[in-house]
Amino acid sequence: xxxxxxxxxxxxxxxxxxxxxxxxxxxxxxxxxxxxxxxxxxxxxxxxxxxxxxxxxxxxxxxxxxxxxxxxxxxxxxxxxxxxxxxxxxxxxxxxxxxxxxxxxxxxxxxxxxxxxxxxxxxxxxxxxxxxxxxxxxxxxxxxxxxxxxxxxxxxxxxxxxxxxxxxxxxxxxxxxxxxxxxxxxxxxxxxxxxxxxxxxxxxxxxxxxxxxxxxxxxxxxxxxxxxxxxxxxxxxxxxxxxxxxxxxxxxxxxxxxxxxxxxxxxxxxxxxxxxxxxxxxxxxxxxxxxxxxxxxxxxxxxxxxxxxxxxxxxxxxxxxxxxxxxxxxxxxxxxxxxxxxxxxxxxxxxxxxxxxxxxxxxxxxxxxxxxxxxxxxxxxxxxxxxxxxxxxxxxxxxxxxxxxxxxxxxxxxxxxxxxxxxxxxxxx
Numbered sequence: 001x002x003x004x005x006x007x008x009x010x011x012x013x014x015x016x017x018x019x020x021x022x023x024x025x026x027x028x029x030x031x032x033x034x035x036x037x038x039x040x041x042x043x044x045x046x047x048x049x050x051x052x053x054x055x056x057x058x059x060x061x062x063x064x065x066x067x068x069x070x071x072x073x074x075x076x077x078x079x080x081x082x083x084x085x086x087x088x089x090x091x092x093x094x095x096x097x098x099x100x101x102x103x104x105x106x107x108x109x110x111x112x113x114x115x116x117x118x119x120x121x122x123x124x125x126x127x128x129x130x131x132x133x134x135x136x137x138x139x140x141x142x143x144x145x146x147x148x149x150x151x152x153x154x155x156x157x158x159x160x161x162x163x164x165x166x167x168x169x170x171x172x173x174x175x176x177x178x179x180x181x182x183x184x185x186x187x188x189x190x191x192x193x194x195x196x197x198x199x200x201x202x203x204x205x206x207x208x209x210x211x212x213x214x215x216x217x218x219x220x221x222x223x224x225x226x227x228x229x230x231x232x233x234x235x236x237x238x239x240x241x242x243x244x245x246x247x248x249x250x251x252x253x254x255x256x257x258x259x260x261x262x263x264x265x266x267x268x269x270x271x272x273x274x275x276x277x278x279x280x281x282x283x284x285x286x287x288x289x290x291x292x293x294x295x296x297x298x299x300x301x302x303x304x305x306x307x308x309x310x311x312x313x314x315x316x317x318x319x320x321x322x323x324x325x326x327x328x329x330x331x332x333x334x335x336x337x338x339x340x341x342x343x344x345x346x347x348x349x350x351x352x353x354x355x356x357x358x359x360x361x362x363x364x365x366x367x368x369x370x371x372x373x374x375x376x377x378x379x380x381x382x383x384x385x386x387x388x389x390x391x392x393x394x395x396x397x398x399x400x401x402x403x404x405x406x407x408x409x410x411x412x413x414x415x416x417x418x419x420x421x422x423x424x425x426x427x428x429x
Contacts (some may be wrong), residue, residue: 002041005029008072023389024382032387033058033097036403036410038387047400049414051390055244055269056315063272065156066311067304070204075304078105079296086307089315092279095251095288097260105301106277109240109267110138115279117142117201117353118166119289120234126198130188134393136210137203137238146203146242161197162190167393170214171348171359177315178216189231201234206261207242207352208254209401212359212392215350218249219258234285237261240277241355243314244269248326248353256352271308275299313414321404325353331408332356335415343422345370357398362427372429380421386414 003011008029012020028046034041035057038046048058056063065389070084078085089103091289106112121127122414131137131146138144145158165184168175171362175181189199209214228235241251243266250256254264262285267277277300279286289295298303316322336358340346346360360377361372374396389399 001235003040004090010155013072023387025379026382028387030380035059036406043114044385046382046385046387047402047410047413049400049406049410051250051387052241052246052401052402053268053273054403055272056312056319056321057272057403060272060311060315062315063122063274063311066253066307067274070307075302077298077299082303082304084310085301089308092278093312095313096264098279099260099285100264100284102283103277104283104289104295105305106267106279106297107300107305108138108273109277110140110143111266111297111300112240112265112277112279113137113143113236114140114237115201115289115295116236116238116265116281117203117252118293119263119279119281120201120236120284122264122284122288122292123234124198124200126195126200127161127162127172128163128189128199128201129191130163130165130192130199130202132162132204132208132211134167134211135205135208138240160404163192164384165212166207167211169212169393170216170217170263170350173244176217178220178223182227185224186227188277189227193231199231199233200227201236201263203236203238205242205253206239206257206259207247207355209241209355210391211221212397213352213355215352215356216257218256221254223258223260225259234262235259236263236265240265241269242371243403244312245322245325246353246401248322248329251322263405270312271305272312274305275307276309282344290421296345316404319405322353324406325404326423328406328408328411329352329353329356332411332415335411339419339422341413344417345422351400354404355401357400359397361396369396370427371396373425374398376425377418377421380425381417384421385419388414 029041030038031041038048093101133148136147141156168181192199225235229407237254245251247253247256254261264280270276336349340349345360346358347364348359360374362368362370371394374390391399
């Protein structure tokens with residue numbers, strides 16, 4: 001017999017341990033997905049405006065068939081020869097700059113970022129790492145220490161190697177050329193060198209998604225990249241969220257931001273829910289890492305995972321989903337701007353492609369964050385069959401990041417519902 005919702009909640013705590021988070025005040029129990037839609041255990045249909053893991057749509061037929069076909073033939077690790085991993089890496093790196101020509105596959109973005117930082121140490125011989133103060137890069141012992149938005153309460157003594165710069169905030173601190181951010185990074189590099197640790201790497205999401213995806217213009221990261229390399233460091237771009245055409249303007253967000261990273265990390269959307277991540281870099285960087293660490297991962301790069309990941313690239317191309325992201329994203333932004341004219345609680349609208357949202361404020365003149373109000377909006381939207389979330393330093397920016405087949409009709413349903421919710425939810429409850 002299926003568990004009731006209360007039994008599910010209680011058994012999660014009993015079997016999985018405490019503090020296993022769920023979304024929403026009233027957790028939702030999904031049992032089916034298709035395209036941009038989800039269904040709960042009672043048969044209610046929801047519009048998914050949050051999940052970028054099913055990048056080309058829930059249960060995408062091309063991906064499902066690729067997994068079925070390969071799983072029915074062979075699945076094993078990469079110490080045996082197999083075409084699948086080679087074909088995939090060749091096609092993946094073929095979409096990138098010539099220097100990004102070699103890859104290590106992982107199971108998660110956390111693993112990818114962990115490897116990237118160890119690569120930086122191998123290449124530079126130094127350990128100092130810089131990240132923003134409002135980000136998330138994963139949950140290994142090393143990268144969890146970087147994740148200020150979800151900071152652990154204990155660590156392994158790694159904090160001495162880490163420095164944090166203020167995350168960009170186009171709404172409160174204009175920095176149109178990126179020079180303010182670059183200056184902050186330069187200051188932290190000097191600090192690391194003065195402390196005798198030595199500068200190894202700057203790691204950033206090039207579109208700063210967890211920081212609230214500020215409206216930084218194309219080419220914004222160029223000044224920062226130049227000073228990182230001048231200081232002998234490695235630029236790591238974490239595209240676990242921003243990659244695979246999400247911004248609509250480019251396949252990779254680092255292209256939009258005007259840089260080619262030394263190391264690129266990938267994850268969540270790579271195989272539409274099958275656990276795949278990657279570290280992509282120039283061959284000499286990968287060779288230095290492999291010489292020092294002799295890395296091996298039992299499951300990463302297995303034939304089934306590579307088949308799923310290849311199917312995602314094929315679907316992106318054949319369904320022209322990057323162009324769709326650009327078109328629908330531009331429409332979504334126009335709808336959000338119209339809502340801003342109607343609702344004073346919307347302080348700022350931003351986004352590119354199929355990552356867009358609005359920052360909620362209690363007062364436009366002071367830009368005071370309306371964080372609790374944002375929670376109430378998200379929960380009210382869930383009750384109306386719309387799934388999305390929040391992010392940013394103050395957790396007051398709507399995080400709308402749907403699967404790539406999201407349409408203009410889907411956007412209309414989202415914003416018509418949001419308009420109703422903003423009209424009904426009290427600001428000061």
